[in-house]
Amino acid sequence: MKKSALDGADLRILAAVQSHGQLSKTKLAELVNLSPTPCWERLTKLKLAGYITGYRGEIALNKLCDFTMVVVTVSLAHHRKTDFERFEAQVQAMDEIIDCVATGGGMDYVLKVVAPTLAAFQGVLDRLFAIDVDVDRYMTYIATRQIKSTVPNLTNLVAR
Numbered sequence: 001m002k003k004s005a006l007d008g009a010d011l012r013i014l015a016a017v018q019s020h021g022q023l024s025k026t027k028l029a030e031l032v033n034l035s036p037t038p039c040w041e042r043l044t045k046l047k048l049a050g051y052i053t054g055y056r057g058e059i060a061l062n063k064l065c066d067f068t069m070v071v072v073t074v075s076l077a078h079h080r081k082t083d084f085e086r087f088e089a090q091v092q093a094m095d096e097i098i099d100c101v102a103t104g105g106g107m108d109y110v111l112k113v114v115a116p117t118l119a120a121f122q123g124v125l126d127r128l129f130a131i132d133v134d135v136d137r138y139m140t141y142i143a144t145r146q147i148k149s150t151v152p153n154l155t156n157l158v159a160r
Contacts, residue, residue, distance in 0.1 A: 006051075006158070009034055013043055014051060015154045021055045061114070069114050069143040070121050073107040077134035084108075090131045096124045118142075 006014075012032040016023065023031070029039040046052055061067055076083050084102075091100045091111065099112035115121040129135055 009039075010042060010046060010051075011154050011158065013039065013046060017043070017052055017055075018151050018154065021057065065116065067114055067116055068118055068121055069112065069146075071141040071143060072111040072113060072125070072138055073141075074109040074111065074138045075107045075136045077136040079108075083133045086131055087133045090128055090133075094124065094128065096121075097128075 009032060013028065016028055016031040020027075020031070025036045025040045028043065029036040032039060034042070043052075074087075076087060087109070088100075088102075091097050091109075096113050096115050097111050098114050101110045102108065103110055113121060113124055115124055125138075125140075129138075
């Protein structure tokens, strides 16, 4: 499916999956106001076209354990393709780094890191910066509380 091929029903299906995760055929059809079989066929097409990349549940980490969340900005000393690839491969390999965005402007990356303690976080940085990539500078920001974490409103996002 091309971007322009999405209609209101497709967006409702995507929004339902985004909000509720995996749903039964009947429940999904009910939420998006379509009959079950055509709804399921649309869902299958959306999956095959790559619009749905996975399903996951949101876990209340604070109910499981104490942890430290740190936001880290990183600027590499050199901007060669190999430096970016090496850094990004290391980020992909580290479970503690739960979010990484490449940025334009003053910093190259913004990372979100979750670790059980500050000492464990320092170990994450040590491993991250041990690779053969020169980091020019980095800044760490200890998160004191989560204010908002949500998914985008698909209807508003794709409105023309």
